[in-house]
Amino acid sequence: MSPDTDLLPAEELHTRLQSIGDQFYHHRHPFHLLMHEGKLTRGQLQAWALNRFYYQSRIPIKDSIILSRSCDPEFRRAWRKRLVDHDGNHPGDGGIERWLRLAEATGLSRYRVVHNREILPGVRYAVDAYLDLVSHGTLLEAVSSSLTELFSARLIALRMDRLRKHYPWLESGLAYFQARLTQAPEDVSFTLDWVTQHATTRAEQELVMDALRRKCDILWAQLDAIYYAYVEPGWPPPGAYLVEEAGAA
Amino acid sequence: MSPDTDLLPAEELHTRLQSIGDQFYHHRHPFHLLMHEGKLTRGQLQAWALNRFYYQSRIPIKDSIILSRSCDPEFRRAWRKRLVDHDGNHPGDGGIERWLRLAEATGLSRYRVVHNREILPGVRYAVDAYLDLVSHGTLLEAVSSSLTELFSARLIALRMDRLRKHYPWLESGLAYFQARLTQAPEDVSFTLDWVTQHATTRAEQELVMDALRRKCDILWAQLDAIYYAYVEPGWPPPGAYLVEEAGAA
Numbered sequence: 001m002s003p004d005t006d007l008l009p010a011e012e013l014h015t016r017l018q019s020i021g022d023q024f025y026h027h028r029h030p031f032h033l034l035m036h037e038g039k040l041t042r043g044q045l046q047a048w049a050l051n052r053f054y055y056q057s058r059i060p061i062k063d064s065i066i067l068s069r070s071c072d073p074e075f076r077r078a079w080r081k082r083l084v085d086h087d088g089n090h091p092g093d094g095g096i097e098r099w100l101r102l103a104e105a106t107g108l109s110r111y112r113v114v115h116n117r118e119i120l121p122g123v124r125y126a127v128d129a130y131l132d133l134v135s136h137g138t139l140l141e142a143v144s145s146s147l148t149e150l151f152s153a154r155l156i157a158l159r160m161d162r163l164r165k166h167y168p169w170l171e172s173g174l175a176y177f178q179a180r181l182t183q184a185p186e187d188v189s190f191t192l193d194w195v196t197q198h199a200t201t202r203a204e205q206e207l208v209m210d211a212l213r214r215k216c217d218i219l220w221a222q223l224d225a226i227y228y229a230y231v232e233p234g235w236p237p238p239g240a241y242l243v244e245e246a247g248a249a
Numbered sequence: 250m251s252p253d254t255d256l257l258p259a260e261e262l263h264t265r266l267q268s269i270g271d272q273f274y275h276h277r278h279p280f281h282l283l284m285h286e287g288k289l290t291r292g293q294l295q296a297w298a299l300n301r302f303y304y305q306s307r308i309p310i311k312d313s314i315i316l317s318r319s320c321d322p323e324f325r326r327a328w329r330k331r332l333v334d335h336d337g338n339h340p341g342d343g344g345i346e347r348w349l350r351l352a353e354a355t356g357l358s359r360y361r362v363v364h365n366r367e368i369l370p371g372v373r374y375a376v377d378a379y380l381d382l383v384s385h386g387t388l389l390e391a392v393s394s395s396l397t398e399l400f401s402a403r404l405i406a407l408r409m410d411r412l413r414k415h416y417p418w419l420e421s422g423l424a425y426f427q428a429r430l431t432q433a434p435e436d437v438s439f440t441l442d443w444v445t446q447h448a449t450t451r452a453e454q455e456l457v458m459d460a461l462r463r464k465c466d467i468l469w470a471q472l473d474a475i476y477y478a479y480v481e482p483g484w485p486p487p488g489a490y491l492v493e494e495a496g497a498a
Binding site for chain 2: 057060061064065067068069070071073074076077080083084086087088089090091094096097
């Protein structure tokens, strides 16, 4: 094995990134496991959709920050696709709008979701930590934090299958996931090439891996906050969204 | 006249913005007057194109910062057009590339321009003050700073006419200005509507006017630095671009 100062071959870097995902990505989170087993109530899915909207609403802000940190028109041309994916090309289009339709399919009003007033502080802090990472880390770290897209398509494919099976009344809200099935692999292919090329020392490769790990933590921490508030022990803090129905499914 | 605390009617706000442009926009700067009279040397035009490239190269960064400060997908959809205008849709496209072609038409090598190594400190500080304004002012001020586009189409039309007349060898570099003739009026129409709608108190209207004034200062200060270094007294600081030919045209 090479000492910790040697540049890793690209394949080894990619293997290690994959291994970070295997260990730290939120596909293993107990909240997702309950979701995929059909064990969440409609109210718990509402709490998830409402809280996760804060993350969704910050994605184009995160991507604009990354755009603002690059001096390379070619990088910006590629990265700007993400703004189109999330904000769409006209009213009613784009990932943010599609997530709102998912929230509506759970039975929430769009108004209640869009203002981010009832989200959990723990979700807010995690998402804000993401904006902080892309604002104050190096551009290499900012870009690397999007590498979780390496793992998202598989999770989303599984999730769509299980949501359809266990919560068929959500069907009208699944367009968000359908779009991400093709968007995320396109994006991550660019990102993986870019970070592989721009991490030219072992120290930089370590920054890439650490940024991916930190992003996994950010996703995980959101589900922790949701699990604690709405599953077990089930104590949403004052001001947070209150589920109107009782008990588990 | 209404006291300084009353909300101005939209027409009066627009009249005052126009008046700020009449007084403070850089169409009156001595360097532009010399340019339009055909009194600049090729070397002075090179110094202008090289220095002004720093401004051009920061425009998509400025616009990405503004994008990152808005939580409104509709605003971001409209503003994002500016990234497309400046970065283009493929290599060789976009405003930054067109400015490089203008610099090449003056006889500079693209390599020399693109690295921003020989620009004047005064130009750098002015442009960086623009990034500071859009980063740290309110979103209303950040957006308002683009209102100089109210005045740019007229200046550009005049400039194209005079460049063709006095410096016909620049013809192959004029595509940048040709594109801005249609882009700027489209952009400023959105911006003017947006600031008119979002400045809902007189204090906010004053912020709008002040931001436009500050942006005019930023443009003016760049030409001051260029004039002092390359026209009169003509002392470029150490490290700055040195004109290779002598004297005036």
